[in-house]
Amino acid sequence: MRGMLKFLVACFVFFFFILFTGRVGVYSQGSLCYFTSTQVNPGQGASVPAAQPVQFQIMLIGSCPTPGFYTIRADLVNPATSKVLSTDQEPLVANGPFIAMLNESLLVPPTIGPWNLQLSAYILFNGAVVAPSLETFGLNIVPYTPPPTVATTETTIVESTNTTSSMIQPTTNQTSITELSTASSTSQIVGTTNNTLLFSVQLIVAVLLILVILAVLIRTTRKQR
Numbered sequence: 001m002r003g004m005l006k007f008l009v010a011c012f013v014f015f016f017f018i019l020f021t022g023r024v025g026v027y028s029q030g031s032l033c034y035f036t037s038t039q040v041n042p043g044q045g046a047s048v049p050a051a052q053p054v055q056f057q058i059m060l061i062g063s064c065p066t067p068g069f070y071t072i073r074a075d076l077v078n079p080a081t082s083k084v085l086s087t088d089q090e091p092l093v094a095n096g097p098f099i100a101m102l103n104e105s106l107l108v109p110p111t112i113g114p115w116n117l118q119l120s121a122y123i124l125f126n127g128a129v130v131a132p133s134l135e136t137f138g139l140n141i142v143p144y145t146p147p148p149t150v151a152t153t154e155t156t157i158v159e160s161t162n163t164t165s166s167m168i169q170p171t172t173n174q175t176s177i178t179e180l181s182t183a184s185s186t187s188q189i190v191g192t193t194n195n196t197l198l199f200s201v202q203l204i205v206a207v208l209l210i211l212v213i214l215a216v217l218i219r220t221t222r223k224q225r
Contacts, residue, residue: 038059044138056106058103060099060121068094069091074087075122
């Protein structure tokens with residue numbers, strides 16, 4: 001009886017061990033996770049300006065039918081040296097099909113010509129890669145053409161307006177000064193004329209007084225004789 005009981009316990013433990021290790025194997029290996037499409041913009045054949053920063057939009061489409069908490073990552077790699085130029089990753093809670101959007105930025109080389117890049121995408125579970133995807137694409141580096149500067153035109157217009165105003169103001173000031181000078185000259189002329197008339201009146205009065213005095217003296221002299 002005891003032997004039968006030990007056998008049943010051993011079978012029970014073995015059954016749960018196989019079940020548990022099987023579930024762990026599914027999640028760790030991630031055999032059910034896969035990519036169906038990877039897209040990058042700008043992509044194959046696109047033109048990018050030399051020595052300028054470019055923003056890459058990466059769309060990753062796939063499926064992880066086994067529920068779990070994953071991490072999805074995308075690397076932009078130099079295929080000639082295998083050097084990772086830029087990377088971005090986000091948490092992924094998957095229970096079937098998924099679409100993930102990532103953004104990365106690179107500085108375009110200054111040399112005009114073709115520029116090859118590799119998009120390396122991964123789905124990770126507990127730090128282990130469970131689904132990889134590699135795609136190489138080529139871009140065309142073209143000379144950078146700066147956009148027209150509208151602000152410079154506006155500044156020129158403002159400066160022209162200020163110049164015109166400064167040209168008008170001295171003219172106005174000169175006109176005012178001329179008017180003041182004319183008014184001052186007129187006032188001086190009027191004042192001089194008034195002074196001349198006053199002097200003439202005073203002279204006439206003095207002459208009349210002298211004549212009156214002479215007349216009185218002559219009359220007095222005649223009476224004494």
